[in-house]
Amino acid sequence: MIKTYKVMFSPNNKQKSKLFQCAGVMRWAYNWALERQKENYKNGDKFISDSDLRKELTQLKQTDEYSWLNQYSNNITKQAIKDACDSYKRFFKGHSNFPKFKSRRKSKPSFYNDNIKVKITETHVKLEKLSPSKKKNRQKLNWVKLVEKGRIPTGKNISYSNPRITFDGLNWWLSVGVKEAEKEKAEDNKITEGIGIDLGVKDLAVVSDNKKYDNINKSIKMKKLINNHKRLQRKISKKYDKNKTLIGKAGENRYKYHKTKNIIKSEIKLKKMYKKIKGLRDNYIHQITTSLVRTKPKYIVIEDLNVSGMMKNKKLSKAIQEQTLREFRRQLEYKCLWKGIELIVADRFYPSSKICSDCGSIKTDLKLSDRRYKCSCGLDIDRDLNASINLKNYPLFNKSIA
Known part of the structure; x- marks a missing residue:
């Protein structure tokens, strides 16, 4: 390895x-x-x-x-x-x-x-x-x-x-x-049962053992940094507009932008601010994935999300991009390899949110706005927690199909 x-x-x-x-x-x-x-x-x-x-x-x-x-x-x-x-x-x-x-x-x-x-x-x-x-x-x-x-x-x-x-x-x-030498799989007497992880926008991750990891982009500190980053971007854009000169023939609207020393200083400040935002996001994901792997579960099940398809939704594209779901999966993959934990990626069309984790029935009319999963068997549970439990039972679901 x-x-x-x-x-x-x-x-x-x-x-x-x-x-x-x-x-x-x-x-x-x-x-x-x-x-x-x-x-x-x-x-x-x-x-x-x-x-x-x-x-x-x-x-x-x-x-x-x-x-x-x-x-x-x-x-x-x-x-x-x-x-x-x-x-x-x-x-x-x-x-x-x-x-x-x-x-x-x-x-x-x-x-x-x-x-x-x-x-x-x-x-x-x-x-x-x-x-x-x-x-x-x-x-x-x-x-x-x-x-x-x-x-x-x-x-x-x-x-x-x-x-x-x-x-x-x-x-x-x-x-x-x-x-480095590859680590063998952990012994059964040192590990817990498997876990399922449901990734989303409202909360970054919901684990089948009822643990929730909040969306860091909704915190007060991150909101202030993101707003300051937007303000500085607008400030730099206005400085460019003030230092532009018209070139070419009249009516072509071709401009040449002059980069002054103040603009260079502001751009360096902008890069440092973005690096701080990205560093906080990456560090948060590192903390979550490390804490999940340290529990030494028998296996971990995550969804095979179609992130490129989800990004086509104009209302949610920015929130999905800020969550960096692909980075979460990447970190989990190599950390599971280090610890010898089996990582299972559920099929993209596995209806983890629509299946009742108690009776196994499928609710076909479930909407994205429905944040509580209510089944005819009497189960009333958080939608994301229900999906994480179903992901935990995914290996059993595959065996039953086979």
Whole structure:
């Protein structure tokens, strides 16, 4: 099992400039490989393999025009070419859209570091060829300080995989995979019975053992942050309107927007505010999923929600987006794998909300506005709690059908 760790950097000004340059080299190599594939396809030739493109780039480095590439690690360009070829193949297989060229303004700065040459200690990480000089005092530039000490496992027997360095608009991050031994399934005498989890908009999660986890976006703190974020967005938009100039012919209504220093400061403040909102949401989901896994249930059952279909509802799309239901499932998947707990995903068309958890009858006329489930057998229960109990009994439901 490969466990991924993501830790924030604390680079100095020289290291920051070198990191941005490395990200620029990655972007150039990706766009160059994609352009070569497009030209080759227009000429009617076959697909160019990434190994052939790397050989072609090695020859280009020997010319004066592209000699500047020798100042940076060749693993950055190698992996960028490989990524471009993989995305090109995925398009022709029908797995994704046609790959786009990476923009300097819109694309996220990132690059690859060789997993063998990367060195990680409790406080620092050594990246490859940030400083081309071999002098000892210049080699210190390759060692970048980590914000969290001792977060990534270190040692001789530990092997790292796919180290990536990314910039999120505010800070630099290192994400690296560490190979760890898989944990066996927990013994029966140490675990409780299975649980079912019903995800929703009113409450984030309702568990079959009558536990409820509120929607964090309805809290007073989050409402204030979201409103402040909206106000700052409007403020920046008004500043852009004040600093626009008309270009082109009269009647075309084409404008050029000037970004002043005050706008740049406001945009940085906006990014920090959004990062705080997103961090609170992600941390809340981490706390819930961790608490659910720590109870060591025999199994966990969740719904296979059609989130993309739910987003088409104009009245609920924003609330569904803020709940980050896909992130909840993602975290639950890998945490169950760590603890050896079986995660069952119920069928998308399983009527968990319409089935009576007491007698088993199905109420076909149940509406979304009905928040209480009332059955002819006398059961009167919360709608979401009834659905979570039915999800808990889903394995028995499958056995009865089989």
